[in-house]
Amino acid sequence: MKFERQKVPQPVYGTVNIYRIGDTLIDTGHVTEDSRMAMADALDSGGLADVERVVLTHPHIDHVGGSQTLPELAALPHVVFEGVPSIITDFRRYLKRVHEEIQERSIGLAADRSAIDESYFPIDDYAEDDIQIGRVVGDGDTVRLGEYSCEVIHTPGHSRQHMALWHADSKTMFSADLVSTNGHFMYGPLYGDVGSYIDSLQRLRTYDANYLVPGHGPVISDPTKRIEEAxxxxxxxxxxxxxxxxxxxxxxxxxxxxxxxxxxxxxxxxxxxxxxxxxxxxxxxxxxxxxxxxxxxxxxxxx
Ligand SMILES: [Zn+2]
Known part of the structure; x- marks a missing residue:
């Protein structure tokens, strides 16, 4: 399966991946200015020219950023998992709740939260009202990525609304943020759940994928080993x-x-x-x- 990976800057935790497969874009980066500029450049200079549709793996701030900050991306039909529309079309309210959860769990810590605080609210002007929801999908549905047909696999844990996309012919799994770069459970605000995370990893293992194509870091070519490690x-x-x-x-x-x-x-x-x-x-x-x-x-x- 052919896909193009681009790394987009995000605050605090390095970079986030976006993927182009023909006319389809998977995820749209962070909402910060650096990320928005990188996405805008790619739209102008050809890296993302003629992209016609967006598939979002899950509604986190580092995966839906371009949809929230670039009107030309917001206007493209978005394919999203069940539960995502109410989050991304009311994004400021969602971010406020995320912020509250992080504050609540930081009580008693002397840790400096300012970098995270700022990364959550870099702008006021989200395109939340303009995002076009083209289709809402559930577990087992088929989604087209460019010329390829892929299966939606509901993989909650890092986020309740998280989906992986499975291309059976090439045994390629777009695994988004389920398997992290360092193999640890990655906190996801509001809708994280360790129990579902374990279940999702176990389910992912049964596919015996050749490749995991993640939301952060390079493509994983030894999926079984990495899932076992996680x-x-x-x-x-x-x-x-x-x-x-x-x-x-x-x-x-x-x-x-x-x-x-x-x-x-x-x-x-x-x-x-x-x-x-x-x-x-x-x-x-x-x-x-x-x-x-x-x-x-x-x-x-x-x-
Ligand atoms: Zn995430």
Whole structure:
């Protein structure tokens, strides 16, 4: 299968991939100015000239940016998963809720959140009202990418509205943000879920893909190994958190768990505490821990 990968700048975490397959564009970068300029240049200079349709893998700010900031992209018909239209056509409200979740989970941390805060609200003028929803798809539907027919695979975990796209003939899986570059569970605001993430990785493994084509980083040519690694890291993180909670006499702060289990530094503690909170919510659902929300932080204790 032939596709063109372009890397688009995004704040804090490196670059995000967009893919061109014939007349189809997968994802549209971040909303920041750097990203918007890169997308605008590609539309002008030919890299994205004559693109006629957009497929969004999931509604995160680094994957829908061009749709929100470039009227010519907003006007193209968008193919999106169930639940995505209400998010991207009311994007400022969604971002406000994301911001609230991040603030709430950062209570008690001395971490500097300003870079993340700024990256979430770089502009006021989102094209949310102008985005054309061409088609809403669900699990098992067929989507055309250029000349290729692909199957929609619902892969929640990083985002409840996350889809992978499977091209059976070439055994190519556009896996977006499900399998991260470092193999760790990647926090996704509001709709992340560790349990669904494990289920989605296990489902992805059954396809025996030759390639995973991710939302960040280079194409993955050893999918089974990378999926196994991701599952292993998740299991280890889970048992590390459980053990740390069980061996604490009283209660332990989410930030402290990030330091002990993920070796968080001052630079990474903010993001890794969000990750810990996702694990804690999963463990609470499994009756393994009890979470308490206090004025000076989020804490976990044995159940
Ligand atoms: Zn994402």
């Amino acid at each position: 599952l292993g890291k998740t299991r280890r993180a889970m048992s590390g958190i459980k053990t740390a909670v069980e061996t604490t006499n009283d209660r332990i702060a989410a930030g402290q768990l990030a330091r002990e289990v993920f070796e968080a530094t001052e630079e990474t503690i903010g993001f890794l505490t969000l990750v810990v909170c996702e694990y804690l919510e999963y463990l609470e659902d499994e009756n393994e821990v009890v979470i308490s929300y206090a004025e000076d932080g989020i804490f976990a204790a044995s159940s």
